[in-house]
Amino acid sequence: MRYLVMILISSLISMSCVACGDSSDQTATDTANNDATGIQNNDDNDATGMQNNDANSQNSGNNSQATWDEPGGQTPDNLLNTQGPVEYVITSETLAQAWQEYAVYRTVMGMPTEVVTVSEISSHYQGEDDAQKVRAFIRDAHSGGTDYFLMGGDAGQVPFRRIYMAISISMAGDYTTCGPAQVYFSNIDADFDADGDGQYGELHEDMELEDISAATVAVGRVPVDTPEEVENYFEKVRSYESGSTARTASTLLMSDVATEIGGVQIDGAEGVEKTVDAWFPQEFKDGARRLYATEGSANKYGGEVGTPENIKEALETAGYSLIFHNGHGLWNWLTNILDSGWVRSLANTVVPVMASCSCLAGNFADITDDAVCENWSGPQGPNDDSAGELFINLAHGGVAYIGNTGTGLGILGGTQFLHSFFEAVFAQGITRVGDAFSYAHRNMNSVRLNYSGLPDMSTDDSRYWTHLVVVLLGDPAIDMWTTARVVRLLASGIPESYGPGRNEWTITVTDPFSTPISGAVVTLYKEGDFLLSKQTGPDGVASFTFYPSGRGVVHVGVVKHDAIPVRKDVQPED
Numbered sequence: 228m229r230y231l232v233m234i235l236i237s238s239l240i241s242m243s244c245v246a247c248g249d250s251s252d253q254t255a256t257d258t259a260n261n262d263a264t265g266i267q268n269n270d271d272n273d274a275t276g277m278q279n280n281d282a283n284s285q286n287s288g289n290n291s292q293a294t295w296d297e298p299g300g301q302t303p304d305n306l307l308n309t310q311g312p313v314e315y316v317i318t319s320e321t322l323a324q325a326w327q328e329y330a331v332y333r334t335v336m337g338m339p340t341e342v343v344t345v346s347e348i349s350s351h352y353q354g355e356d357d358a359q360k361v362r363a364f365i366r367d368a369h370s371g372g373t374d375y376f377l378m379g380g381d382a383g384q385v386p387f388r389r390i391y392m393a394i395s396i397s398m399a400g401d402y403t404t405c406g407p408a409q410v411y412f413s414n415i416d417a418d419f420d421a422d423g424d425g426q427y428g429e430l431h432e433d434m435e436l437e438d439i440s441a442a443t444v445a446v447g448r449v450p451v452d453t454p455e456e457v458e459n460y461f462e463k464v465r466s467y468e469s470g471s472t473a474r475t476a477s478t479l480l481m482s483d484v485a486t487e488i489g490g491v492q493i494d495g496a497e498g499v500e501k502t503v504d505a506w507f508p509q510e511f512k513d514g515a516r517r518l519y520a521t522e523g524s525a526n527k528y529g530g531e532v533g534t535p536e537n538i539k540e541a542l543e544t545a546g547y548s549l550i551f552h553n554g555h556g557l558w559n560w561l562t563n564i565l566d567s568g569w570v571r572s573l574a575n576t577v578v579p580v581m582a583s584c585s586c587l588a589g590n591f592a593d594i595t596d597d598a599v600c601e602n603w604s605g606p607q608g609p610n611d612d613s614a615g616e617l618f619i620n621l622a623h624g625g626v627a628y629i630g631n632t633g634t635g636l637g638i639l640g641g642t643q644f645l646h647s648f649f650e651a652v653f654a655q656g657i658t659r660v661g662d663a664f665s666y667a668h669r670n671m672n673s674v675r676l677n678y679s680g681l682p683d684m685s686t687d688d689s690r691y692w693t694h695l696v697v698v699l700l701g702d703p704a705i706d707m708w709t710t711a712r713v714v715r716l717l718a719s720g721i722p723e724s725y726g727p728g729r730n731e732w733t734i735t736v737t738d739p740f741s742t743p744i745s746g747a748v749v750t751l752y753k754e755g756d757f758l759l760s761k762q763t764g765p766d767g768v769a770s771f772t773f774y775p776s777g778r779g780v781v782h783v784g785v786v787k788h789d790a791i792p793v794r795k796d797v798q799p800e801d
Contacts, residue, residue: 240438246756261538267493293728293774295796295799300729300774306339306758314371315340315704318348318361320380325454326379329461335784336792337748337760338375339706345385355425358411366415369444375661375704378411379457380618382592382607385448388412388419390428390591390695391600394688396639404633405600406590408695415663429693434628435663435685437603437695445661447627447703449619450591452609456620463578464702467626470791474577476711478507478515479547481533482524483554483563485637485678495584496524497678498642503551505646506653510711511549516541518641520554530585535569539752548708551649553642556585560597570614573623580660580707581618582648584630584641588615589630589698594702598634619700627660627701633692639685640693643674652707658788661703668694706788714738714790721783721793726800729774736785736793738768743767747787755777777797 235250256593293299315338317326326342333340343364345357352360365376378385388411393403408428411419417438419427451457480493480503498521503512517530518538525532561570562585587595590613594604605611618624624739629648633640644667651657651666656791672690720734732751736744749769751759756776761769775781778799785793 229540241409244394245417253349260742272404277791280790286674290328292678294641294727295727295775295777297727298776299727302757302759302773303760305773306760307756312368313378316368316373316374317342317377317379318345318364318385318737319502320384320453322451323385324458325457327459329464331752331754331782332461332465333704335697335752335794336786337750337784339758342379353746360389361386362388362412364414364444365444369415372570374445375659376446376447377443377702378412379448380448381452382613384409384452387448387592388427390419391426392428392430392692392695394692396636396689402598402634402692404696405603406587406595406696407698408631408632409446409448410439410442410668410694413444413791414439414445414666415444415711417688418442424639430688430691432474436672436691436694439691440668440672442665444479445659445665445703447699447701448591449702450612450616450700451620458621459620460626462622463624463626464705466576467578467580467705468792469794470708470713474506474546474711475548475708475713475789476508476510476514477545477547478503478511478528478549478551478576479538479541479579480515480517480519480539480560480672481550481552481554481669484520485554491639492521492523493679494519494521494524495637495642496520496530496721497530497640498553498646498676499551500528502642502646504647505668506649508653508710511653514711516545516547519520520538530619533564535564537572538565538609542573542575542577542579546575547579548577549583550579550583550625551645552583552585553637553645554583554585556583556588556614556635558587558593558613560589561585561588561618565614567612567614567617568681570617570624571621573639575623578623579628579699580627580705582645584635584637584645585633586635587633588613588634589628589700591616591698593698595633600633603627615698615700618745625701627699627705629660629664629699631696632698633696634695635696636685636689638676638678638683640671640688640689641697642676643671643683643685643690644668644697645694646674646676647671653709654761658707658709659703660707661699662707663707664703668697688767702717708789710789712789714787715746716744716787716790716793718749718783718785718793720795720796724798724800725775725781731770731772733768733770733784734764734783736769742788744787747785747790750782750784751784752782752784754782755779 352361385406390408518533647667651663
């Protein structure tokens with residue numbers, strides 16, 4: 228039985244894969260089409276009406292002389308027999324086994340995925356610490372074609388890089404940050420210690436603003452500590468990506484008072500509305516609910532004054548697939564009015580992506596109650612997850628959180644970052660959250676936003692700071708919904724079971740009106756045996772031939788951007 232294994236730098240590292248088998252075989256998968264989504268639904272698809280499975284005799288095509296012990300032939304186009312790259316790597320340590328099912332999930336939906344432990348990486352790479360070794364691994368894997376990396380664990384599970392920076396803001400005072408800097412892993416070309424003094428990411432000494440903004444790799448972190456938290460997250464991703472409960476074009480817009488200038492309150496709603504007006508499609512504008520900090524903004528933009536009660540009601544009753552927040556936060560405050568207890572109380576079934584410029588709530592390593600890191604309360608204990616972490620780790624909450632590990636600076640950088648993020652999603656068609664996050668790094672420096680008639684007051688220092696502190700908690704491969712007019716995929720030709728020997732399946736993908744769907748990615752995956760992936764043509768058809776080696780489930784996935792996917796497991800005959 229063969230493995231799905233990444234080939235890196237003359238086979239320096241051979242890793243365990245989502246497929247169970249003999250690790251001495253070095254095989255890898257070809258990359259799937261990035262335009263196709265990884266969305267899927269692992270629920271009973273017959274019950275949800277997500278597909279139509281016609282089990283017919285010509286589709287099974289079994290060789291009556293074959294037995295389970297003798298495959299009878301070699302499966303053509305088997306991606307497990309190629310030496311191409313995997314597309315996605317999950318890095319973890321003690322939770323590596325818990326992530327295996329998630330890796331299968333991503334693989335079946337057209338994105339070949341591996342789980343690699345930190346210890347495996349550390350044993351093959353040089354560096355002063357595990358963070359440097361993991362970064363070297365990411366650089367090598369990316370050069371081989373891997374585009375997505377998930378840090379599958381909390382600060383004690385997967386290493387991170389602290390970077391110190393101080394900034395002085397006119398009329399606001401001095402700030403310092405020394406929290407985790409995710410850009411260290413997503414920007415693999417910059418030299419974060421160019422002067423060799425062991426102090427990473429120093430402005431001017433190590434790099435300039437244009438250097439730190441050149442993020443190229445999609446990196447996210449799910450800061451889990453237990454297998455139960457991994458399963459919580461997995462269930463939320465399945466819910467989001469299946470579209471079965473999502474109001475895909477529904478947006479919840481929230482704000483806090485950003486600052487006061489001359490005794491006048493500046494509501495963060497002003498920043499939200501500038502970005503919404505610039506980039507959001509009309510259906511997202513029409514489907515938005517505005518819960519803003521001040522009566523003036525609520526009246527001006529057609530919303531309500533937000534409270535913990537009506538925000539909770541909005542999430543649990545109506546459901547929103549996207550939250551856009553401009554305002555404040557702290558380690559244990561998701562916003563200025565929503566604390567960790569509020570996050571723990573959520574019982575929402577529609578799970579959103581949340582983008583926020585709030586301070587400190589994304590810090591997964593520290594208890595951060597101050598704008599000056601020297602005053603932070605120290606490392607987190609077992610029950611000290613930040614509000615952003617809880618939003619990701621708990622059974623309810625969201626599937627992705629964009630926030631900050633230090634002070635967010637708002638209109639001096641954080642707002643510009645989110646403006647670029649939504650430009651990527653809605654104007655550039657860059658819909659995977661990790662790719663949009665990298666786009667925001669690369670483009671935010673050119674964004675100029677004014678508030679209340681004042682010019683953009685951001686500086687090179689404040690923008691550099693933003694690159695250091697902004698963080699993506701969640702799977703970077705999540706494909707965001709960009710329309711309410713989603714297509715429900717149906718797939719005929721997937722049998723209920725299969726037998727030994729030659730199997731021929733012709734799968735036809737249509738919408739509910741029998742219109743063929745072109746460009747859908749259809750994947751067949753039998754762990755340790757074969758991985759087949761094809762796009763449907765104009766007729767909506769993808770055809771496969773395989774010779775199974777022994778019994779085992781054949782996982783089938785059919786995906787396309789802004790489409791409700793098909794997911795089915797086909798069992799072997801007795």
